[in-house]
Amino acid sequence: MKVSIIGTTGYGGAELLRILYRHPEFEIQSIHSTKEDLPIWKEYPHLYDVLDEKLQSINSEKIAEQSDIVFLATPSGISGKLAADFANKDIKVIDLSGDLRLPPDTYLQWYKHEPVNEDLTVKAVYGLSEWYKEEIKRSSLIANPGCYPTSALLSLAPVVKENLIDPASIIIDAKSGVSGAGRSLSRNTSFSEANENFRAYKVNEHQHTPEIEKQLLLWNKEIKPITFTTHLLPITRGIMTTSYSQLLTAYTTHQLLELYKEIYNGHPFVRIRPENSFPSVKEVAGSNYCDIGLHADPRTGRLTIISVIDNLMKGAAGQAVQNANIMCGFNDETGLDFVPMYP
Numbered sequence: 106m107k108v109s110i111i112g113t114t115g116y117g118g119a120e121l122l123r124i125l126y127r128h129p130e131f132e133i134q135s136i137h138s139t140k141e142d143l144p145i146w147k148e149y150p151h152l153y154d155v156l157d158e159k160l161q162s163i164n165s166e167k168i169a170e171q172s173d174i175v176f177l178a179t180p181s182g183i184s185g186k187l188a189a190d191f192a193n194k195d196i197k198v199i200d201l202s203g204d205l206r207l208p209p210d211t212y213l214q215w216y217k218h219e220p221v222n223e224d225l226t227v228k229a230v231y232g233l234s235e236w237y238k239e240e241i242k243r244s245s246l247i248a249n250p251g252c253y254p255t256s257a258l259l260s261l262a263p264v265v266k267e268n269l270i271d272p273a274s275i276i277i278d279a280k281s282g283v284s285g286a287g288r289s290l291s292r293n294t295s296f297s298e299a300n301e302n303f304r305a306y307k308v309n310e311h312q313h314t315p316e317i318e319k320q321l322l323l324w325n326k327e328i329k330p331i332t333f334t335t336h337l338l339p340i341t342r343g344i345m346t347t348s349y350s351q352l353l354t355a356y357t358t359h360q361l362l363e364l365y366k367e368i369y370n371g372h373p374f375v376r377i378r379p380e381n382s383f384p385s386v387k388e389v390a391g392s393n394y395c396d397i398g399l400h401a402d403p404r405t406g407r408l409t410i411i412s413v414i415d416n417l418m419k420g421a422a423g424q425a426v427q428n429a430n431i432m433c434g435f436n437d438e439t440g441l442d443f444v445p446m447y448p
């Protein structure tokens with residue numbers, strides 16, 4: 106099957122190239138950004154002598170004629186317009202941005218951009234692969250989840266769905282590497298500001314808050330607003346989310362781990378760690394894994410869940426390709442069976 110990427114010069118686009126270059130079922134048909142006629146290796150010299158493709162201008166008619174799938178690895182505000190352009194064309198669309206994940210009024214409130222037409226957000230399936238597989242299979246338009254929501258939702262889903270925690274007690278403390286902010290220059294992500302530093306940002310204002318709450322509420326209508334704090338880690342890749350919640354019954358760590366293992370059985374990208382093993386970001390780097398470790402504290406009755414992903418893989422390009430696999434009837438793992446890079 107033929108695939109195109111728009112936003113190829115960004116970090117999400119580059120990660121899509123890395124995966125799709127070796128994918129046994131997908132062939133890269135064309136790559137696009139606002140730059141034209143430039144060999145991709147000039148933007149990314151690590152691709153020298155690997156990929157000769159040149160960047161092309163964005164012509165949705167032509168892309169839809171030539172490709173079966175288009176990945177939109179473009180900023181929010183741009184992606185939505187591109188998704189609208191492709192809406193009535195014969196091509197599957199997977200959008201990595203936040204533009205299709207929220208209802209228009211919520212989007213405007215948190216993203217402060219003009220929302221897309223509601224028809225599009227209603228049509229788009231939320232691409233949290235492990236939880237919406239049947240819907241993804243039937244869809245031609247995917248709202249790929251945000252990086253933080255992927256990590257938070259995969260780790261909270263079992264206890265929220267099974268109603269095991271106080272629905273008003275969820276606190277999510279999240280940390281991301283700098284590549285999460287994309288390739289554009291900004292003061293907070295510059296070397297001198299980020300290196301050997303650790304800061305909280307967008308406190309109580311992060312645009313992924315309503316995305317997480319929306320999904321938690323779909324799973325359990327009693328869920329109350331969450332506290333969600335994001336931090337910038339002085340590393341390149343990786344997200345760790347630590348969630349705290351109050352258990353409704355005195356479940357043991359062992360009982361909860363058994364539940365998680367049962368729920369994620371058959372989902373190879375979610376690895377539930379054994380008792381007393383807590384994942385670190387490096388243990389999933391370069392892979393599509395989400396690793397989860399948890400502990401129920403008998404002293405406080407609180408549950409601590411630690412979840413890690415690579416923001417560019419399970420948090421973006423990896424999950425996007427997993428969704429493309431599902432849409433095309435391939436095994437989830439096709440072209441994604443990377444072992445993490447360690448150390």
Ligand SMILES: NC(=O)C1=CN([C@@H]2O[C@H](COP(=O)(O)OP(=O)(O)OC[C@H]3O[C@@H](n4cnc5c(N)ncnc54)[C@H](OP(=O)(O)O)[C@@H]3O)[C@@H](O)[C@H]2O)C=CC1
Pocket residue numbers: 111112113114115116117118138139140163177178179180181183184201202203250251252284285286287288289416417420421
């Ligand atoms: N980085 C991450 O970890 C994650 C990112 N995402 C989302 O994925 C998307 C891509 O992120 P990321 O790769 O980090 O971002 P980057 O800033 O690294 O890349 C953005 C890309 O969009 C292109 N672009 C910018 N403006 C336009 C335009 N007007 N028309 C067409 N293309 C344009 C840029 O290309 P050029 O300048 O050459 O035109 C570039 O290729 C974003 O929506 C982001 O929120 C989601 C999950 C995780």
Ligand SMILES: CC(=O)N[C@@H](CCC(=O)OP(=O)(O)O)C(=O)O
Pocket residue numbers: 181201202203204250251252281282283284285286312313335337
């Ligand atoms: C480290 C860092 O800055 N990360 C970005 C992730 C943005 C993102 O993924 O954008 P969407 O809203 O389109 O999903 C942030 O926190 O805003």
